[in-house]
Amino acid sequence: MSVNNNADLKNDFELSNPPEDSISDMAWSSQQDFLAVASWDKKMRIYEVLSNGQTIGKAMWEHEAPVLSCHWSKDGTKVASGGADKAGRIFDIASGQSQQVAAHDAPIKSVRWIDAGQGGSLLATGSWDKTVKYWDLRQQSPVATLNLPERVYAMDVVNQLMVVGTAERHICIVNLSNPTNIYKTLQSPLKWQTRTVACFPNGSGYAVGSIEGRCAIQYIEDKDQSLNFSFKCHRETPSGVNQPAQVYAVNALSFHPLHGTFSTAGSDGSFHFWDKDSKHRLKGYNPLGATIPCTAFNHNGTIFAYALSYDWSKGYQTNTQQYPNKIMLHATKDEEVKPRPKGKR
Known part of the structure; x- marks a missing residue:
């Protein structure tokens, strides 16, 4: 287990011409190194990342309020975005046009x-x-609606598994072969508000992160419940006796698409790579001077x-003009993302 002095991050590339306000979500195309970015500046952007780390802005479209989420279609031809304007939009890569397709x-x-x-x-x-x-x-109204116990705070989909984390710590699991039934x-195994959920790449379970610096690994089927566990992360233990630990929200969970290892990132401004099967931290980095609201592995x-970028965890007063607002690209190393060999502690 290693928490690094961040020397390994000195070669990370900074994306050029980032959004003008906080970054709320990022998503990579499954076909090529195109990164979609959602922002509080009401805009969606797509960047192409070249093999030398250079980035080129490829497209931009607007919502009428902050954009909160984005996702690429499987074939890489469209990007969906949703935001505080209650609208879902689709951007078509071929035509370069966006249109509203969803409303709430x-x-x-x-x-x-x-x-x-x-x-x-x-x-x-x-x-x-x-x-x-x-x-x-092709239709103006939704083909189906799923009613939930509370407001949607986080959602992820892999294959036929959809996991929705709502307010009041409900976790709703949906088999998408029957999408109108839960x-x-x-209840989340974590005692505080759900911040993020991410499905395992094989669809057998999911990870959930909360505002109190904890993450839980949960399997779907009852036969696998013995594999469930939760752990503390993104917290600072003070050196003084009887001082409370500083606890930070886990803002983002991202699974590696090939190895099934995952990352956590938080309001403390650090990110870490983990192997859930060996319950081991593969690599951790020290805080980077700004909160990390979102992360994503490429295809x-x-x-x-x-x-x-600012994650709004301390209200609007803290979001000053001087606050960093950038996207960094880190070339992953095997020791960060490959699972530990079996039997090695």
Whole structure:
């Protein structure tokens, strides 16, 4: 286990021409190194990342309020975005045009493409209006609506698994072969508000992070419940006796697409790589001087993108003009993202 002095980050590339306000979400294309970025400046942007680390702005479209989520279609031809304007939009790469395709009664917190069979796809939008709606882009109204116990705070999809974390610590698990029914609802194993969820790449479970510097690994099926566990992260232990630990929100969880290892990033401005199967931290970095609101691995896991940007955890007063607002690209090393050999402690 190593927490580094950040020397390994000195060669990370900074993305040129980043958004003008806080970065809320990032997503990579599964086809090539194109990065979509959602921001509080009401804009969505797409950047191409070249092999030398240089970045080129490729596209931009606007919402009428801060954009909170983005996601690429599986074939890399479209990007979905959702925001505080209660609208879901689609940007078509070929035409360079965006259009509104989804609407809710409250802000859209999360958007995800889902497989609809026969090569087709639907857009799922999760909102603070306590619903997930499913949209066929050829129709104006949703093809189905899933009612939830509370507002959507986090959502992720892998294959036929959709996991939705809501207010009041509900976790709703949906089998997308039956998308209008909740397969299981449970309380988060973490005692405080859910901040982020991420599905395992193989769809057998998910990770959940909360505002109190904890992460939980949860399996879907009852036979695997003995593998569930939670752990502390993103907290500073004071040197003085009887001083409380400084606890920070876990803002982002990202799974490596090939190895199944994962990263956590938080309001303390640090990120760490973990192997859930050996319950081991592979590599950790010291805080970088700004909160990290979102992270993402590219399609083959060779690039880890992390945003250094305000996460609003201390209210609007702390978001000053001087606060960093940038996206960094880190070339991953095997020791950071490959699982530990079996039997090695």
